[in-house]
Amino acid sequence: MARIFISYRRTDSAAYAGRLFDRLRQHFGDAEVFMDLEGIEPGAEFGKVIAEKARAAEVLIALIGRNWLTLANAGSSRRLDDPNDLLVREIETALEAKRLVIPVLAGFARGEHLPAPVTTGIVLAVVAIVLLGQESAHPDHPAPRPPQYGLPSGMWHALASGVAIGFFFLLLANARSEAGLWPLVAARVAGIPVFAAIVVATGASFRLPRGLGWLVIGGGVLDMLANVLYLLATRYGSLAIAVTLVSLYPASTVLLARVVLRERLSRLQMIGMAGALVAVLLIVRGG
16 A cells, blocks of 8 residues: 555646655655555545545645635535545545645745636736726816826825725635625625714714615615625635736726716726727637
8 A cells, every 4th residue: 555645636736746656656655645646546436445545544645726726616616614625535535544735835936827818807907997997088077187296186096095905805815614695794794884984073963865875875875786796706816816807897887977978088097998808808709
């Protein structure tokens, strides 16, 4: 029986497992290292052989890729939470047999690798965001002239808002899957006293203008739905892709300004809209 058992997920770290298997065989010998694709005879009962090999080995090397914790099955639940998952059974068997289990991180040092179309889409999305942020003009309200010195009016508010939104999405992305949707509920509950304090401090009224109630409710529902979809995307997909797609929200804002407020889009903004559309197509098809 092989003394070294390599445990890995094919969709997460197969390439690293293959290279590790080759190097360990060169050092210890072919018979001393087990890897499922190489060590199971055709027609053998896969799960039974895996359990026997894991129990007989002296050392189990658990390769942990970037998606090892978050990979989900068809029911959208984590595969690590499934007691019948083969990888879970491999590690449990080795631990129950009191074998040495060595966790090894794979693919973390060089970061997340994305397909070329996705990388191109991300770069194009960054350019599109910059172009969408250019000034547009309302027919009755021309854009104000920028100041000769210092930052434009409201720039500090915009910067602070951007940093706060970035931290919010970063914290959501790092929330544990066991938390479910409670991070979003907590964020909404925490926002109520903050909003109330701002209204009181500014002397504004809590009463909405007539006719805006359903618009505000609809906006809140859509905002919550967008946050739920973002949270699910970060758990079961690539964080780089999810963050890039979320950052393209200025495109919807510019489009609404054109449709609702009848603002004229500048040439740069129209180019940015086209770039955002192409970026989304590249990211979605390439991912």
